[in-house]
Amino acid sequence: MEITIEEFSELLDNKYIIVEAFREHSKASEKYIDVTFVQKDGYTWKGSIPYFYRRTGLFIETANDLVDYLNEIYPHFTKNEIEKFQATEKKRWNDEMSGKKTTKGFFDKLLDLDWNSVKYDLPNNPNWARRIQDIKEFGYTLATDTRRTVKGKYETDTHILLVPLPKGGVTGYEVMSPAFKAKAIAVMESINVYEFSKANKHGLLPDHKFPEIRWDEETRAENPDEMPEKEIKEKFQLVDNQRNQQKREVCRKCFQTGKRGTLYGINFFYQGNENWPDDIPKVGKDAEKGCVGCGWYDIQKWRESLNQFIEENK
Template sequence: MTNLFSPNTTSHNDWEVLKDLQWHCTKCELKSGQAKTWQVWRQEKGIQLDKDEKGNWFKRQMCHTCNFTTIHRKLKSLEILDETKSRSGVSQYLARKIKMLFKNEEAFLLRPISSNQLEVDHKFPQARWGGDEIENKPTMSEAEIREKFILLTRSNNLLKSRYCEKCVETGKRGVFPGIYFWHQGDENWQGDKHDEKGCIGCFWYDPYKWREELNIIVNK
């Protein structure tokens, strides 16, 4: 199978490493450590990633090269699933609709910025999904959009991914930098790994609700 990615890119390098269909370390062999990258591979590119015994899209194991226990990734097959590629992700039409609804406001700092600098992000992080999501229909209502998505810049989207991945690994929920507040629960993750309710109360799940609840306390 020909490499799908442009030469001299992170994904091009990682494909070359993974095409032997073996588990590879994200610390010393693969260049991308972000869960979002692998989500794009599966949902937008139709690339088949393998799962571990627990159904995760990764495996934590000892790497005999760097001698650390790290997250490993593996291709299940070199075949591209065109059906998955065509039906997954957020269409350009829906992305424009979401950005218009939020008036191009970035959720981290509540600032309106250029549309091309914003990414549509799922409130419930991909790192906790139990499988592929259902189709995001262009006819989604405003309420459905607000329940499922926020807008972030690329850098803040990656920051969220790091917090969420750390939460999956350690059971400690993320914070707005320097403010240790959760409007529901505390820093400890509650419930099943794939239960979206465990995210409620965290800034990164719903920055708007988080600020609303914090202001109630501040203004008492």
């Protein structure tokens, strides 16, 4: 968003919303605006508001849209609304989420709605990032500051803030039951498409061809156990966890840079080239058209197309 804080504040024209900075958490492809909401009774809330946040399908790209969004959410930051949010979510986690003890420990601390240091404030857990991701997938809005000064110390640390906005719903990006996973693996004959082999059947994952980072609220996926075999083959491919993580990183870089990834280091695309098409949106259902032709999107089709290209150009 090419606009200065001064220009944005002038455009916002709201003395009750004080804008301090724009920030970006590049690894998670999240963007924030640091603000202070001042209510007419003097109550204030200070923190970071995500405006590019795929877990709740929020993708604001213009200053005018961000102005509208800040004005829209402003009423959620009164003392009464914040206390209501805390009471509601405390009850929800005690009644419905008590089985998720590890993640609950993180959520309980974050419910103080303050910036919490990963090292000093949150529960001591080497896999803390997984717990934070879980909370996001339950529909909550979290802000991250990777270089925030720790209170009372001369050092910085990653801090997490729970933003008291309405919960987006316990959906996550992919809802995949054990039964569906087993069915998908069977339908695709336990073939690791990256290795083109059945040699190692353990640890295979149904990988959604259309990457999650480009989904929006309308394209979140639920995968019913009764999904037809044809649809499974159209939507998924089998890879192991290592390749699944590698693909996520490739797709994240593509999302951020507009440069599509290569498979095995081979600069071949069966449709288009390395550049994300200018006429294709970055997110949403139509964004899938921009993935077509990339090796990571459909590894088997890419392999077949490359072999055909080699055969025709001998």
